[in-house]
Amino acid sequence: MVNTALVTGGSGFFGQVLSKQLLKRGTHVRVLDLHCPGFSHPNLEFFKGTILDRIAVKQAVSGVNKVFHNAAQIPLAKDVDLFWSVNKDGTQIIADESAAAGVRKLIYTSSSAVFGVPKSNPVTENTKPNPGEDYGHAKLAGEIICKKAMERHGLDVAIVRPRTILGHGRLGTVHILFDWIERGLDIPVLAGGANRYQFVHADDLAWACVAASNSKGFATYNIGAAEFGTMRELLQAVIDHAGTGSRIKSIPMGPTAVAANLASVLGLSPLGPYHLLMYGRSMYFDISKAERELGFKPNYSNARMITDSYDWYQANKGSLSESAASHHKSPVKQRILALVPCLLRAIPG
DSSP: OOEEEEEEETHHHHHHHHHHHHHHHHOEEEEEEESSSSSSOEEEEEEETTTHHHHHHHHTTTTTTTEEEEOOOOOGGGOOOHIIIIIIHHHHHHHHHHHTTSSSSEEEEOOOOGGGSSSSSSSSHHHHHHHHHHHHOOOOOHHHHHHHHHHHHHHOEEEEOOOOOOOOOOOTTHHHHHHHHHHTEEEEEEGOOOOOOOOEEEHHHHHHHHHHHHHHOOOOOOOOOOOOHHHHHHHHHHHHHHTSOOEEEEEEEHHHHHHHHOOOOOOOOOHHHHHHTTTTTTBBBHHHHHHHHHOOOOOOHHHHHHHHHHHHHHHHHHGGOTTTTGGOOOOOGGGGGGHHHHHHHHHHO
16 A cells, blocks of 8 residues: 655645655655645645645545645734634644544644743643734644544544744745845844744654654654754854854843834734744743654754754845745745844944
8 A cells, every 4th residue: 555645735845845754755745735846756746725625625635644734824924814714724624534534644733832922941742832822822723623533533643843943945034034144234132032942943843743643642742953042042153154244132022022013013014923922032842752752853953953044045045036835935025124223233232
């Protein structure tokens, strides 16, 4: 029997990374997306469709052993209705049709946003979710749907919660940071940047998703880098690597948050509520469960993944397109944020 996996959102940034890893392992990969993947392979097939179309999903899961559910509306979209329709209703359809088709394993890529601003760190799989905005609430609703599918229909499920994803080709809000550093502009941190912040490289996350797909029984895994530090240390690492003269400037959290939220609501900033909620706050996972049960050993530290991502940006910036299908693969229109470096010049440091 051919080992076949369905990857929803397989044409997005992380979906393509995951699909390539599966293909390297000899898995036949079927992608369900509205856009074609950016690469071809003899064992890759493409189903054009949305996870909100039950008929398309039913066809896509037919004959599939495993479903990797990655399709989602991310914070950059800033569309509350889509957060709920795609991240909740779409997940319901995926879970229903996976169970009906006899899929052996459903791997749901959730988000650390389900925890909002944690009361304490590190966050473990036993930490009670407490989302702080609509995106996080909708992703948590997706988790609940997957758990109910396991309880009601016996669908074997693994929930994978990644920290903020980086990697070659990851743009979105990271594009703003790389653009400013390349131009030697100053970079803001909130309240000194002493908050500890963990990322995860897309390659490491894909490895964890594949490993979770080979486990039996319901489980939840928090996935992130093993080596990380503060937000200031992260930014300083890429600044030193670039050597362009950028400096880090600290700005107060309270007034900045008020101004940033207002700009977001008025459509003047690309940042969404989740970005504004987390940039100046500590958030990191205890990954010991994934290490113990999956054999997870992340290859990338925070510093390595941010500098590697910057190098990729520099090498490929001439071919970037704002019309890319995925928000994470597209440069961001900076809008009012383009004024921030000018304002930072007035701050000593």
